[in-house]
Amino acid sequence: MRQTxxxxxxxxxxxxxxxxxxxxxxxxxxxxxxxxxxxxxxxxLSAIWAGTPLGADLATxxxxxxxxxxxxxxxxxxxxxxxxxTTEGERRLVEANLHRIDEVRLHLPVEVxxxxxxxxxxxxxxxxGHIFRPGGDALxxxxxxxxxxxxxxxxxxxxxxxxxxxxxxxxxxxxxxxPVFGPSVKLDIEAELGFVVGAGSTLGEPVSVDDxxxxxxxxxxxxxxxxxxxxxxxxxxLGPFLGKSFATSxxxxxxxxxxxxxxxxxxxxxxxxxxxxxxxxxxxxxxLSLTVKLNGAVVSRxxxxxxxxxxxxxxxxxxxxxxxxxxxxxxxxxxxxxxxxEQRGSLIExxxxxxxxxxxxxGSTRTFLQDGDTVTMTASAPGVDGVRIGFGEVTxxxxx
Amino acid sequence: MRQTxxxxxxxxxxxxxxxxxxxxxxxxxxxxxxxxxxxxxxxxLSAIWAGTPLGADLATxxxxxxxxxxxxxxxxxxxxxxxxxTTEGERRLVEANLHRIDEVRLHLPVEVxxxxxxxxxxxxxxxxGHIFRPGGDALxxxxxxxxxxxxxxxxxxxxxxxxxxxxxxxxxxxxxxxPVFGPSVKLDIEAELGFVVGAGSTLGEPVSVDDxxxxxxxxxxxxxxxxxxxxxxxxxxLGPFLGKSFATSxxxxxxxxxxxxxxxxxxxxxxxxxxxxxxxxxxxxxxLSLTVKLNGAVVSRxxxxxxxxxxxxxxxxxxxxxxxxxxxxxxxxxxxxxxxxEQRGSLIExxxxxxxxxxxxxGSTRTFLQDGDTVTMTASAPGVDGVRIGFGEVTxxxxx
Numbered sequence: 001m002r003q004t005x006x007x008x009x010x011x012x013x014x015x016x017x018x019x020x021x022x023x024x025x026x027x028x029x030x031x032x033x034x035x036x037x038x039x040x041x042x043x044x045l046s047a048i049w050a051g052t053p054l055g056a057d058l059a060t061x062x063x064x065x066x067x068x069x070x071x072x073x074x075x076x077x078x079x080x081x082x083x084x085x086t087t088e089g090e091r092r093l094v095e096a097n098l099h100r101i102d103e104v105r106l107h108l109p110v111e112v113x114x115x116x117x118x119x120x121x122x123x124x125x126x127x128x129g130h131i132f133r134p135g136g137d138a139l140x141x142x143x144x145x146x147x148x149x150x151x152x153x154x155x156x157x158x159x160x161x162x163x164x165x166x167x168x169x170x171x172x173x174x175x176x177x178x179p180v181f182g183p184s185v186k187l188d189i190e191a192e193l194g195f196v197v198g199a200g201s202t203l204g205e206p207v208s209v210d211d212x213x214x215x216x217x218x219x220x221x222x223x224x225x226x227x228x229x230x231x232x233x234x235x236x237x238l239g240p241f242l243g244k245s246f247a248t249s250x251x252x253x254x255x256x257x258x259x260x261x262x263x264x265x266x267x268x269x270x271x272x273x274x275x276x277x278x279x280x281x282x283x284x285x286x287x288l289s290l291t292v293k294l295n296g297a298v299v300s301r302x303x304x305x306x307x308x309x310x311x312x313x314x315x316x317x318x319x320x321x322x323x324x325x326x327x328x329x330x331x332x333x334x335x336x337x338x339x340x341x342e343q344r345g346s347l348i349e350x351x352x353x354x355x356x357x358x359x360x361x362x363g364s365t366r367t368f369l370q371d372g373d374t375v376t377m378t379a380s381a382p383g384v385d386g387v388r389i390g391f392g393e394v395t396x397x398x399x400x
Numbered sequence: 401m402r403q404t405x406x407x408x409x410x411x412x413x414x415x416x417x418x419x420x421x422x423x424x425x426x427x428x429x430x431x432x433x434x435x436x437x438x439x440x441x442x443x444x445l446s447a448i449w450a451g452t453p454l455g456a457d458l459a460t461x462x463x464x465x466x467x468x469x470x471x472x473x474x475x476x477x478x479x480x481x482x483x484x485x486t487t488e489g490e491r492r493l494v495e496a497n498l499h500r501i502d503e504v505r506l507h508l509p510v511e512v513x514x515x516x517x518x519x520x521x522x523x524x525x526x527x528x529g530h531i532f533r534p535g536g537d538a539l540x541x542x543x544x545x546x547x548x549x550x551x552x553x554x555x556x557x558x559x560x561x562x563x564x565x566x567x568x569x570x571x572x573x574x575x576x577x578x579p580v581f582g583p584s585v586k587l588d589i590e591a592e593l594g595f596v597v598g599a600g601s602t603l604g605e606p607v608s609v610d611d612x613x614x615x616x617x618x619x620x621x622x623x624x625x626x627x628x629x630x631x632x633x634x635x636x637x638l639g640p641f642l643g644k645s646f647a648t649s650x651x652x653x654x655x656x657x658x659x660x661x662x663x664x665x666x667x668x669x670x671x672x673x674x675x676x677x678x679x680x681x682x683x684x685x686x687x688l689s690l691t692v693k694l695n696g697a698v699v700s701r702x703x704x705x706x707x708x709x710x711x712x713x714x715x716x717x718x719x720x721x722x723x724x725x726x727x728x729x730x731x732x733x734x735x736x737x738x739x740x741x742e743q744r745g746s747l748i749e750x751x752x753x754x755x756x757x758x759x760x761x762x763g764s765t766r767t768f769l770q771d772g773d774t775v776t777m778t779a780s781a782p783g784v785d786g787v788r789i790g791f792g793e794v795t796x797x798x799x800x
Contacts, residue, residue: 114555116641145570145578150639151515155514155724165604179542203558235638235639236637238639239550239638242723245721321646323556
């Protein structure tokens with residue numbers, strides 16, 4: 001079992017088997033740089049590689065230049081950082097470049113190129129089908145043949161702790177004679193994972209489902225804030241637009257795929273058998289458990305392992321038509337919902353579109369979000385050596 | 401009437417009243433820079449402002465750094481370039497930095513941030529409604545209340561002359577028991593204008609419909625290549641994805657809004673009256689005529705003036721929920737179709753989903769595009785002094 005001399009609390013999200021990447025500015029500095037989290041510290045990688053071309057790529061305000069170097073370099077840096085933290089040889093160098101996480105500013109880790117959001121949970125798609133099309137088929141005919149997805153707004157992906165302003169928009173209830181404009185009254189969350197593309201691809205050349213790890217660098221927590229009333233009025237026939245584009249929050253730490261080897265599981269049985277371009281040789285389902293808190297109270301524990309489509313299948317589908325990938329592309333899994341009521345990853349499901357309000361520990365009730373509400377998501381996965389891999393958190397508070 | 405000493409052919413797209421911006425590399429150079437088209441020449445603006453901060457922002461491979469400087473600087477540069485081309489004072493400086501357009505390489509003019517596509521032609525939306533929902537209401541209930549739009553893939557916006565590889569994808573006809581995967585058999589075009597955002601905005605602060613010209617820098621021709629069979633199978637409920645994301649072509653020249661003052665017209669009467677955030681004080685409809693050629697033969701002449709929603713309304717809608725703009729955001733008008741059959745901006749309309757094939761001058765027929773087909777779009781608008789403002793062209797050839 002790998003051991004580090006850096007003190008790591010027993011319940012830390014960031015054991016030495018994790019080593020997630022982020023972008024931070026130390027106290028007293030104005031220069032953002034790339035670091036790796038270890039216990040309660042962040043190691044400044046730009047200082048470790050100072051004076052080298054790699055160091056220059058790490059002394060910037062996003063992970064993009066580092067990620068663009070490709071999977072060989074990702075493996076090299078991870079191995080070298082592991083050595084630095086688990087052997088004594090360069091302990092003084094490392095100690096000089098450790099900063100307490102609670103004393104640095106964390107930034108959006110990635111300059112987002114294109115943002116795509118999927119819809120890969122069968123439970124979530126089924127729940128929304130029941131809510132929006134009662135009496136009809138809950139799943140639409142294409143759903144088990146392809147991972148349904150759409151492009152979202154890359155420019156409004158924001159880092160954790162960014163305040164979320166309640167959006168204005170058009171909405172029209174079934175009995176309203178005309179739409180009205182005003183603040184959304186059905187502001188919701190979506191608990192998701194986000195997958196970050198590190199290495200791009202060539203226009204016209206699809207990326208095989210087997211090449212997932214050659215392109216995807218790592219995983220973040222993602223809250224796809226959603227205004228259900230705006231979305232319901234606008235989304236036919238071209239899909240969600242303003243109901244989703246006001247903000248998407250992601251966690252500051254990108255957990256590398258390499259830290260999730262022990263979490264890999266098969267997806268649920270896919271029936272009908274997917275078309276060949278969607279068939280995985282190696283499984284890329286992930287055994288992750290998320291926790292969603294509203295004002296500090298746990299309201300859901302969505303399990304990722306039950307997601308119907310894997311992130312490798314989503315990537316292969318995105319490029320099946322020859323669309324190219326770029327460094328910084330981000331794609332969300334779609335809301336993660338399990339089969340149990342307390343495993344649903346959105347309020348529209350948890351409250352069945354407002355019919356069954358949640359009661360919080362302070363006695364108040366919620367259908368959708370109120371101004372001042374804070375939503376925080378965390379996640380855990382099994383790591384090697386029996387450790388727990390954590391993701392930090394993604395959090396946001398609603399403002400008017 | 402403004403006159404330039406640069407020889408400008410009578411039928412040129414680029415009189416001195418136009419001055420569209422592009423990015424080019426001169427013969428013998430490897431360094432792209434910003435230029436302005438005048439007649440058959442491009443003026444190297446990076447050389448005109450050499451040695452200044454503005455010059456540095458013009459000596460790059462996209463318009464983004466220049467556009468980011470904002471509308472005051474756009475006006476200053478346009479005025480200065482007009483002076484240089486219409487007076488003799490610095491003729492030698494200008495002559496030394498004019499390059500024949502046919503001797504330079506033209507590039508994608510803009511680093512695209514987010515790409516949004518609208519659906520703003522009532523004729524187009526009505527035609528597609530009739531084709532896809534025969535017997536039902538052609539226009540959906542939201543269509544006259546808001547400009548329907550969705551996000552597309554920014555990373556696959558390509559410059560004119562880029563080859564368009566026929567995309568693979570899933571399709572399923574009504575009588576097919578299961579979807580099949582293979583090359584699209586319904587490859588189509590969409591004749592559109594694209595609007596380029598030069599100056600961004602702040603998250604949480606909507607951009608008023610009156611502030612359109614403070615943010616939008618200029619206009620390009622845009623061909624939103626579409627695989628109708630892939631689109632039809634995938635697009636419910638979250639909208640188009642792979643049916644559109646393989647390629648979107650834009651023209652190399654960005655015509656500044658300032659060149660289109662004489663083309664401004666009111667949109668058609670909007671009934672019902674839009675909600676207040678969509679009401680324009682000044683009209684931003686545009687009296688432009690497009691021409692679509694297939695293998696050299698004119699197949700359509702879509703008129704832009706009939707578009708139901710103006711680009712200022714599209715911009716105000718995009719930000720109504722607080723979504724921010726970034727330099728380089730691009731939004732398409734949606735297919736431009738007029739009321740006459742020969743004014744339809746897509747093959748699915750021109751051939752009524754393949755029912756009425758087009759006959760080309762060589763005697764061959766087309767329903768959708770064949771490999772080797774070349775589609776070229778051009779456009780004209782009235783300029784000041786009675787001149788014609790042209791847009792150059794956007795062209796692409798289908799490869800297998």
